[in-house]
Amino acid sequence: MxxxxxxxxxxxxxxxxxxxxxxxxxxxxxxxxxxxxxxxxxxxxxxxxxxxxxxxxxxxxxxxxxxxxxxxxxxxxxxxxxxxxxxxxxxxxxxxxxxxxxxxxxxxxxxxxxxxxxxxxxxxxxSGYTHVKSSSVFNRQTEQPVLNVSKLSNYMSRHHINKVDIERVMANFSKLNILVIGDTIIDEYMQCNAVGMSQEDPTIVVTPDEKKLFLGGAGITSAHAKGLGAKNVSFYTVLGEDKAAIYGYEKMREYQLKARTFVDDTRPTTKKRRYRVGNKTLLRVNDFREHDIGIDIQEAIMTQLAEEISQTDLVIFSDFNYGILPQPLVDGIIGLCHKHSVMVAADSQTSSQVGDISRFKNVDLITPTEREIRVALNNTRDGLVVLADKLHQKMQCPNIIVTLADEGALLHRTEKSEVHHWNNDKIPALASNPIDPAGAGDCMLAATAMALVSGGDLWLSALIGSVAAACQVSRVGNTPLEFKELMQALEQLT
Incomplete structure (x- = not known):
């Protein structure tokens, strides 16, 4: 300055x-x-x-x-x-x-x-650098993502969705008390410049340019919920005793989250480092432990959660399968939510780690990828609709969104009391210029769940969630999506 x-x-x-x-x-x-x-x-x-x-x-x-x-x-x-x-x-x-x-x-x-x-x-x-430095990708973002709105005209017509419906649902966001529980992940982006290929062995050589940290995992799901206008967001998580945890605390305060943190000194705070050149990720290095948290921490979480569940409208499980959500804790929380008529949404990631979305039984909304469903059902043969129905039968979840990356998402709606009677639709990927796919699922989960608990059906809620995801992939790194940004993007639909 x-x-x-x-x-x-x-x-x-x-x-x-x-x-x-x-x-x-x-x-x-x-x-x-x-x-x-x-x-x-x-x-x-x-x-x-x-x-x-x-x-x-x-x-x-x-x-x-x-x-x-x-x-x-x-x-x-x-x-x-x-x-x-x-x-x-x-x-x-x-x-x-x-x-x-x-x-x-x-x-x-x-x-x-x-x-x-x-x-x-x-x-x-x-003379500074002898190679050409790339301009900062962290600042190379449009203020408002451009959406492929032409893909949505038939979808909105089929489900009779208009601007009034969207505004009515989103007006209720400011009334919500939300509780998010899951893994805190600190995402480090190391932006590099490609120098060339090593002459000693076939290795790509890069030099570091910029480094930036982001709050990820369940932390950014919480931050999205708060940024989208929720009245209160309580974030339940387990941290280590390290510098990554200190950064996590700082971001929770910055994002105005009610931090319900529990310390486990046997595990570091999960950290993921991405090495990128331009808009491409070359390598990701994960630093984590995946053993379950102890019974003492599980009991402390349940005690704290029981004190505020009656004032909660929505609980979101954001599970990355690093041991923060053992099955007894999951079952106890879901049971408590049912007792107090609290809506529950869940996501359980299976990418570099192995998860099982089907263990979140009797929740109201899940947003798995196709691979996550196939792993949960041990099924590599059936088509998407059959897979979604079988997952419903196993979980009794009425609202299933199968996320398909650049193919968009399959929506599967089943009445709880009925089997083999479902409605399906597909919503396309909406971002015209996706930059970084990291965090798209977290953003879609938060926005869709908030719309669903605010009075929207699956079709309208998934539309809001898809636009939110399009906003997220149009920038590098996980930063909370703001209510105003989402409304501006939705304006392109009308």
């Missing part, structure tokens, strides 16, 4: 390993950006001094305010000030650990060398 030198001096002791760059920055170009990005990675805090007009020798230049505003707008610049002093004077005032200058100055006289060596600092010469 743009500031003045004296304020940086005052705060110097809190800035850690400080890196200093000074220069004219007359017409900011890619070489400047590469140099500053390199400088940022040399320490904790990057301070840039943009030389005042009086210090410039060129007559053709932008004024100092304009030049410093542009430099200050760069995400990796922590502080930017207009510099009226010599570089040595600034060094004496700030005592940086590192001063970075362009490679072209390496063979010239550099007065900064002596100044910084007096207190053990280093002068580094660099």
């Amino acid at each position: 743009q500031t003045i030198l004296s304020s940086i001096e005052t705060n110097r002791q809190n800035l850690g390993k400080l890196v200093l760059v000074t220069g004219d920055f007359n017409i900011l170009h890619p070489g400047h950006i590469r140099l500053l990005r390199f400088a940022k990675e040399c320490g904790n805090t990057l301070v840039v001094g943009v030389n005042a007009d009086e210090l410039l020798t060129q007559t053709d230049y932008n004024d100092a305010t304009h030049r410093s505003d542009i430099v200050a707008s760069l995400a990796f610049v922590d502080y930017c000030f207009i510099n009226y002093d010599s570089a040595t004077t600034v060094i004496e005032k700030l005592k940086p650990h590192v001063v970075v200058k362009g490679k072209e100055y390496e063979d010239k006289f550099n007065p900064e060398q002596k100044a910084i060596e007096t207190f053990g600092g280093k002068l580094i010469f660099s």
Whole structure:
């Protein structure tokens, strides 16, 4: 951010390993950006001094305010000030650990060398990166996703869905008290640049560019529910005693969740690291334990949950099969929900791990993938409709949404009292430009369940959930979907 030198001096002791760059920055170009990005990675805090007009020798230049505003707008610049002093004077005032200058100055006289060596600092010469850096994919997102609305005209006509119906259901979101229980996952995205292929072995070589953390798993399901306007969201989860847990606590506070956290020191907080180049994930590394939580923690969860279940409208199980939801705990919670007439939705993931969605018997809504149904039924032969019916018979779940990635979703509705009497439909994938599929299922589960408990039927609720999923896949990383964003996207349907 743009500031003045004296304020940086005052705060110097809190800035850690400080890196200093000074220069004219007359017409900011890619070489400047590469140099500053390199400088940022040399320490904790990057301070840039943009030389005042009086210090410039060129007559053709932008004024100092304009030049410093542009430099200050760069995400990796922590502080930017207009510099009226010599570089040595600034060094004496700030005592940086590192001063970075362009490679072209390496063979010239550099007065900064002596100044910084007096207190053990280093002068580094660099041209920044020799390979092309990609622009940040985290910021490369449209404000509003573009939906393939033409695919929905027949669907909406079949089920007599209109704008009034959608607004009526979503108006009830603000009245909901929701309880989410499941795994907290910390998602780390390491955005990289592809360098090439190793000559020693057939290995893709990348260099790290940007790193960003997100709250994932059941945590983001909770955050979606709160972002979509729920009155209260209680989030029940189990964390380890580690830095990932501290980050999880911070995000829960930021997302205004009522954190009902329980600590298990025998397991780390689950963390997933994705290495990406452009919009493609090259590798994912999971750090987790999958043994069941102890009986003591299960009993503590049930005790806490029993105290607030009577004030709850919807319970969502967000199960990633890392041991947070043992079967006795699941059965106890579902029984408690039935006793208090609370709607229940569930998702149980089977991707890199093995889960069983069918163990959530007698819930009101499930959103499995095709593979998750086939694993639960040990059935590789039957078609989707038959699979959905067999899963209903096993679970007695009236609302089943089979998510099919870019093929959309199959909707299967059965009356609880009837067998082999069902209604099916398909809703297409709606995102015109999907960027990151991670988190789409969590978003669809939260939005669909909220619509269902707010008075929508399966067809209208699945439509709202599908639009929410389209919004989610149109950006990188799990961030909560806001009510306003969803409403703006739904406006495209009418």
